[in-house]
Amino acid sequence: MxxxxxxxxxxxxxxxxxxxxxxxxxxxxxxxxxxxxxxxxxxxxxxxxxxxxxxxxxxxxxxxxxxxxxxxxxxxxxxxxxxxxxxxxxxxxxxxxxxxxxxxxxxxxxxxxxxxxxxxxxxxxxxxxxxxxxxxxxxxxxxxxxxxxxxxxxxxxxxxxxxxxxxxxxxxxxxxxxxxxxxxxxxxxxxxxxxxxxxxxxxxxxxxxxxxxxxxxxxxxxxxxxxxxxxxxxxxxxxxxxxxxxxxxxxxxxxxxxxxxxxxxxxxxxxxRTPGRAAAPATAVRPGREERKALLTVENLRVGFGDVTPVRGVSLALDRGEAVGIVGESGSGKSLTALAVAQLVERPGVVRADRLDLFGTDLREGARRAHRRMLGTSLAMVFQDPMTSLNPTQRVGRQLAEVVREHQRAGRRPAWRRAVDRLEAVRIPDAERRASQLPHEFSGGMRQRAMIGMGLMGEPQLIIADEPTTALDVTVQRQVLQLLAAIRADRELGLLFISHDVTVVGQVCDRVLVMYAGRIVEDLPTEALLHDARHPYTRALVAAVPDMDTDRDRPLAVIPGRPPDPHALPPGCAFAPRCPLATTTCREDDPPLAEYGNGRRVACWHADIAPVVVAPVELKGEVS
Incomplete structure (x- = not known):
């Protein structure tokens, strides 16, 4: 200088x-x-x-x-x-x-x-x-x-x-x-x-x-x-x-x-100062069930921008202590669904729902200021990129302390002590010194843990994690996942985990919601994800993830085609142009998200034959 x-x-x-x-x-x-x-x-x-x-x-x-x-x-x-x-x-x-x-x-x-x-x-x-x-x-x-x-x-x-x-x-x-x-x-x-x-x-x-x-x-x-x-x-x-x-x-x-x-x-x-990039199953949950413990209940959620509706008819429920994952390709509406729940969709976006209850509060009604205070203390969000999730001009401790100073009117020193305590709770060493540092002085994993610590500054009942491990290497990714699991177990929090990686979701969540073209196409327990998924799209996502048995001499499996344009969705099932099971019925009529077995839902006309016709081993050898 x-x-x-x-x-x-x-x-x-x-x-x-x-x-x-x-x-x-x-x-x-x-x-x-x-x-x-x-x-x-x-x-x-x-x-x-x-x-x-x-x-x-x-x-x-x-x-x-x-x-x-x-x-x-x-x-x-x-x-x-x-x-x-x-x-x-x-x-x-x-x-x-x-x-x-x-x-x-x-x-x-x-x-x-x-x-x-x-x-x-x-x-x-x-x-x-x-x-x-x-x-x-x-x-x-x-x-x-x-x-x-x-x-x-x-x-x-x-x-x-x-x-x-x-x-x-x-x-x-x-x-x-x-x-x-x-x-x-x-x-x-x-x-x-x-x-x-x-x-x-x-x-x-x-x-x-x-x-x-x-x-x-x-x-x-x-x-x-x-x-x-x-x-x-x-x-x-x-x-x-x-x-x-x-x-x-x-x-x-x-x-x-x-x-x-x-x-x-x-x-x-x-x-x-510009940093480099760092490197027990719960009961099945379905809308309409007994909801005495429900933290989040969403029915027919729709998010529109003018004549485009990127989220259309999403319904889900999440209980205390439960982890629900949302998977799908980019553009499927995963993050937009989470933003709608957190009331972060700005104009010209319009959020509509037949029901949108969070912690027993109907977010469609009431004063926005009251909702903001409730969300600020009871909801925590962890975003994808930890570097853009923290203000680069403010000390990390000050950013964490802002939550309790805003909602609990805590003084500067008590808020700072709680910020240090939360950094210790998310396993950041030497938390007192680290709280006085700027975000670029943290590694990628530490920044993500600091973001989780920020969410814990209040008394959150629900954590929404929007691809929190995408920007991290596999070692740090495992540490962050273990931290989220430990926090959920200790505090009996609900976790809505968004990812495009079905393997990660399978490690963290109790249930999985698979989204495609703005709607849920399958809702199933985690243990059924790898071997008993009923929607061809779910099975294709699983098959596209390489494992130790993948033949290294053959090209990696991919899903043929591209996701549909939200401005021009095809008639019938949106996945039909890419689906090996598609028939005339699929191309003309959009299948409803119907119950399939105990605690499962699927939107497919051929859910009965999908495991036989679209086997994961066959998909792994498919090339487009």
């Missing part, structure tokens, strides 16, 4: 800033009388020992006036920049605070304003706010705001989609707190760079308005006004216009070069 500051760019920027700042501080104190001294006998004199830049129409020293004007010029430019940054932040973060509906109108207004050059906007606002320094500050500030708002909105929208923001919402953190503690710290660095460089642009804009007579008015003067006064004599006495012009250029260069230097330092620091 110091090496970047000592580069030619950094040194040049530093020298210019020191010179400009020194002139702003010292010149009004030392040269004010000289700058205002009128000398009729010395009108429009050229450069001399007494007047290095000559004199103006009243015989006043031009260099002294330029140096004295530094303070007012910089002060007004910084005020305009500060106003532009403040208004830009308000506009840029408005969609986050106001929600998508009102946010779209704010975004549309920003886009319209950005289409106009900033100087044209400044002239427009100058007419509205009137002539003078105050009007010019307001004009330049509001003209600067749209560009800053556009940048803020773009970066805030990117951060708002990260997993750690979703985790904060699950924890019940409000929109304002999410903005102040999670979004703004992550976009602060580029905003600081932009603001620094905007100051140079504001300085030029202010000089332009004063030059046109819309800015500073007599008897006060800044560089733009001095430039305008000297322009009339530029052919007979060019120093009157050249010297203030040089001052404007040098000051603008100081701000712009400083912004470039800060950008390089921040870029180096960000690169340095």
């Amino acid at each position: 110091l090496a970047r500051l000592r580069s030619p760019l950094g040194i040049t920027a530093g020298v210019l800033l020191v010179l400009v700042a020194g002139a702003a501080v010292l010149a009004p104190l030392l040269l004010h009388a000289r700058a205002d001294a009128v000398a009729p006998a010395a009108i429009l004199q050229g450069p001399s020992a007494a007047h290095p830049a000559g004199t103006d129409l009243l015989g006043r020293d031009i260099l002294a006036r330029v140096l004295v004007a530094t303070r007012l010029s910089l002060l007004l430019a910084l005020l305009a920049t500060g106003l532009g940054v403040f208004v830009g932040l308000l506009l840029g973060t408005a969609p986050t605070l106001l929600g998508p509906a009102l946010g779209r109108w704010v975004t549309a207004a920003i886009n319209v304003a950005v289409a106009f050059p900033s100087l044209l906007l400044a002239l427009f606002f100058a007419v509205i706010f009137g002539v003078g320094a105050r009007g010019a500050v307001l004009a330049i500030g509001f003209a600067t705001a749209p560009g800053f708002a556009r940048l803020t909105h773009t970066m805030a929208a990117t951060i708002a989609g990260r997993d750690f923001i979703a985790a904060a919402r699950v924890a019940g953190v409000g929109s304002v707190r999410i903005l102040l503690r999670h979004i703004l710290p992550n976009i602060a660095e580029p905003l600081v760079v932009t603001a620094t460089m905007s100051a140079g642009g504001a300085l030029l804009a202010f000089a332009s308005l004063s030059f046109l007579g819309l800015g500073v008015q007599a008897p006060s003067y800044d560089w733009g006004r001095l430039l305008g006064e000297g322009l009339a004599q530029i052919y007979i006495h060019p120093a009157g216009a050249v010297v203030p012009g040089i001052a404007v250029v040098l000051a603008a260069m100081a701000f712009n070069l400083s912004g470039e230097a800060v950008a390089r330092v921040i870029g180096m620091r960000s690169s340095a």
Whole structure:
């Protein structure tokens, strides 16, 4: 970092800033009388020992006036920049605070304003706010705001989609707190760079308005006004216009070069901190059964985005102490189902269900604030990528403590002690020291365990784990799975485990729900998954996982074809184009999810013959 500051760019920027700042501080104190001294006998004199830049129409020293004007010029430019940054932040973060509906109108207004050059906007606002320094500050500030708002909105929208923001919402953190503690710290660095460089642009804009007579008015003067006064004599006495012009250029260069230097330092620091990738069965559960212990009951869940419905008719139930797995290919609706349960589907997504009960509370009704508090204390979510699940700018302990501080109004120290205790509970060594570290100082497995610890900060009854081991190597994966199993056994928690790996689900869960094209196609006990699955898709998923008996001389098995496009689902069974058992009935009529045996459900017209016709050993040799 110091090496970047000592580069030619950094040194040049530093020298210019020191010179400009020194002139702003010292010149009004030392040269004010000289700058205002009128000398009729010395009108429009050229450069001399007494007047290095000559004199103006009243015989006043031009260099002294330029140096004295530094303070007012910089002060007004910084005020305009500060106003532009403040208004830009308000506009840029408005969609986050106001929600998508009102946010779209704010975004549309920003886009319209950005289409106009900033100087044209400044002239427009100058007419509205009137002539003078105050009007010019307001004009330049509001003209600067749209560009800053556009940048803020773009970066805030990117951060708002990260997993750690979703985790904060699950924890019940409000929109304002999410903005102040999670979004703004992550976009602060580029905003600081932009603001620094905007100051140079504001300085030029202010000089332009004063030059046109819309800015500073007599008897006060800044560089733009001095430039305008000297322009009339530029052919007979060019120093009157050249010297203030040089001052404007040098000051603008100081701000712009400083912004470039800060950008390089921040870029180096960000690169340095970017981490590498780390490497007893329960009773069968079906909707409609006795639900005295049910933690989660979902009936006919549908999630739509306009005319597309990626989750259609999902029904499931989960008891205390039970682990239910959801498997399927990417795009089958697994994660979207979990997000709908956690109330994390944002507009334009629409969640509908005939029943959506969590811990005995109907999530379709009641106050959203009450639901948020309940979800924040009783539901824990563990996301796929532990690096994006934690805020990279905050200490791990502070992020964990935020949950109890938000919902239990705990003090800073009790919340910190509980965070350390939760890190110890998830087997992170030296938890006190680790709590004070940033996420990039953790390994991949430790970050995932920290995420589990965050979920345990309250008193969760249900853990939703959305592919929590995908980004981990097999050794760490086993440790995380063992940790989840131990926590579930110790606390009798419910576990909804989402994965595309049927082998992992078979190790962790009591029951398995197989999803395809947004609906459940099979619901069966784990012990029946490998050898008695009744849906051809389930059997194909099992066959696609290599084991110790897989013939290494033959290509790995795959499922022929591709999953259907949610925008254009085929008639009948969605799996029919890829199914070896498909008949005319399959292609015309979508089979219902019907009971098959004790505690099992399957959506297939040929469930009786699937184990015979679509044997796993045959699928393992199938190639497409």
